[in-house]
Amino acid sequence: MSRTTDVYSGNEDSKDPASGKRSVAFARPVLSGREKEAVIRVLDSGWLTSGREAEAFEDEFAHAVGARNALAVSSATAALHLSLEAAGLSEGELVCVSPYTFAATAEVVRYFGAHPLFVDIEEHSANIDAELLGKALDHAQDAGKAVRAVIPVHMGGLPCDMERIRACAGRFGIEVIEDAAHAFPARLPDGTMVGSTGTACFSFYANKPITTGEGGMITTDSDEVAERVRRMRLHGIDRPVWDRFRRPGSSWEYDLVEAGFKYNLPDLLAAIGRIQLERSSEFHRARIECARDYDSLLSQVEEIELPARPVEEQDEGPDKESEGALSRHAWHLYSIGVPETLRDALISNLAERGVGTSVHYKPLHMMSYYRERYALAENDFPRASKRYRRSISLPIYPALHGGERRYVVESLKQAIVDCKRTGV
Numbered sequence: 084m085s086r087t088t089d090v091y092s093g094n095e096d097s098k099d100p101a102s103g104k105r106s107v108a109f110a111r112p113v114l115s116g117r118e119k120e121a122v123i124r125v126l127d128s129g130w131l132t133s134g135r136e137a138e139a140f141e142d143e144f145a146h147a148v149g150a151r152n153a154l155a156v157s158s159a160t161a162a163l164h165l166s167l168e169a170a171g172l173s174e175g176e177l178v179c180v181s182p183y184t185f186a187a188t189a190e191v192v193r194y195f196g197a198h199p200l201f202v203d204i205e206e207h208s209a210n211i212d213a214e215l216l217g218k219a220l221d222h223a224q225d226a227g228k229a230v231r232a233v234i235p236v237h238m239g240g241l242p243c244d245m246e247r248i249r250a251c252a253g254r255f256g257i258e259v260i261e262d263a264a265h266a267f268p269a270r271l272p273d274g275t276m277v278g279s280t281g282t283a284c285f286s287f288y289a290n291k292p293i294t295t296g297e298g299g300m301i302t303t304d305s306d307e308v309a310e311r312v313r314r315m316r317l318h319g320i321d322r323p324v325w326d327r328f329r330r331p332g333s334s335w336e337y338d339l340v341e342a343g344f345k346y347n348l349p350d351l352l353a354a355i356g357r358i359q360l361e362r363s364s365e366f367h368r369a370r371i372e373c374a375r376d377y378d379s380l381l382s383q384v385e386e387i388e389l390p391a392r393p394v395e396e397q398d399e400g401p402d403k404e405s406e407g408a409l410s411r412h413a414w415h416l417y418s419i420g421v422p423e424t425l426r427d428a429l430i431s432n433l434a435e436r437g438v439g440t441s442v443h444y445k446p447l448h449m450m451s452y453y454r455e456r457y458a459l460a461e462n463d464f465p466r467a468s469k470r471y472r473r474s475i476s477l478p479i480y481p482a483l484h485g486g487e488r489r490y491v492v493e494s495l496k497q498a499i500v501d502c503k504r505t506g507v
């Protein structure tokens with residue numbers, strides 16, 4: 084059976100079923116007959132919840148990123164929650180987070196009655212700025228406030244400056260928990276994968292680089308963290324449910340050693356993840372190709388600022404063979420900058436042409452909950468605010484074929500002409 088079934092299914096144009104007009108979705112998962120077979124295999128096995136498949140997925144994921152431990156959970160949000168729990172976060176403490184992220188990164192801090200300490204981003208990468216992080220930690224120290232951790236987000240799959248962030252965290256004795264929801268498979272400058280060092284949280288949500296529909300993974304080089312997470316993800320029971328029912332000679336009896344959570348990943352979903360993981364190099368290569376295509380088709384458009392990329396990749400030759408291996412960027416998102424005055428009109432114009440786009444992100448300090456709870460102003464994090472007002476994310480996924488990419492680019496160019504003419 085072909086490994087690429089349904090992936091790049093022809094070059095025929097996608098149509099919106101309602102209007103019959105040409106349309107390019109913002110995101111589309113890439114599922115084949117192999118994922119379907121895997122699900123059916125689990126259904127037929129009679130064991131639906133976490134068991135053999137989840138264990139195998141953990142082993143395979145750990146191997147893929149070079150992690151000492153990998154723990155499958157129900158989402159990246161659960162992964163972040165469990166990681167902070169393992170770090171011993173307590174009520175009233177602070178956790179450094181960039182405001183330029185999805186809700187999950189900061190809400191998990193609130194679960195503990197702890198508070199996000201927002202730190203602005205680097206202008207070029209949209210990742211947390213290590214220098215500003217140092218300043219924020221200095222201030223907190225002077226004010227006698229306890230900071231427990233920092234959660235760097237690898238925005239769109241572009242790795243943060245982990246060397247400087249870790250150095251800074253080390254200086255202040257705080258934990259680093261990576262929000263790697265976008266960052267599989269991303270690499271650091273030393274060639275190691277995101278997830279191979281420290282503690283990182285991956286997402287397998289429907290639009291993430293590999294998916295199980297809903298799901299997540301914690302990788303950690305700390306056996307202590309792994310042990311704690313293993314216990315807390317399933318009610319605080321002293322051993323895995325799998326042990327209790329399936330291992331020969333196991334008894335029914337178990338003990339509760341904590342009040343834990345219900346965050347396990349069922350086999351039904353883990354089985355999908357195992358196939359997606361097998362196909363991930365192929366997915367990544369296709370994403371790199373999308374990004375390169377956009378780069379070359381958009382580089383001449385004056386109004387558009389292309390996304391940042393890892394520094395050493397900027398003058399890399401067109402060596403197709405090694406692209407997948409060398410690229411450090413996971414290319415989960417392809418976010419461009421456009422003139423602020425045109426941003427909203429371009430999004431509507433593109434929608435009329437059937438091109439789905441999104442914005443990553445409206446910063447958390449501009450969301451009413453955080454704005455009101457912490458009395459924040461738009462200008463408190465000027466780089467995040469500015470980037471948000473200029474940002475549009477274009478479709479990027481393995482199934483986006485060349486014709487569709489060209490259609491996106493042509494539509495965007497035309498939309499710019501339209502929007503400039505009407506002067507919005």
Ligand SMILES: *Cc1c(COP(=O)(O)O)cnc(C)c1O
Nearest residue numbers: 158159160185187264286287288
């Ligand atoms: C998707 C996402 C999450 C949450 O992932 P779930 O698996 O849906 O919980 C966390 N952080 C970022 C940056 C994300 O994009």
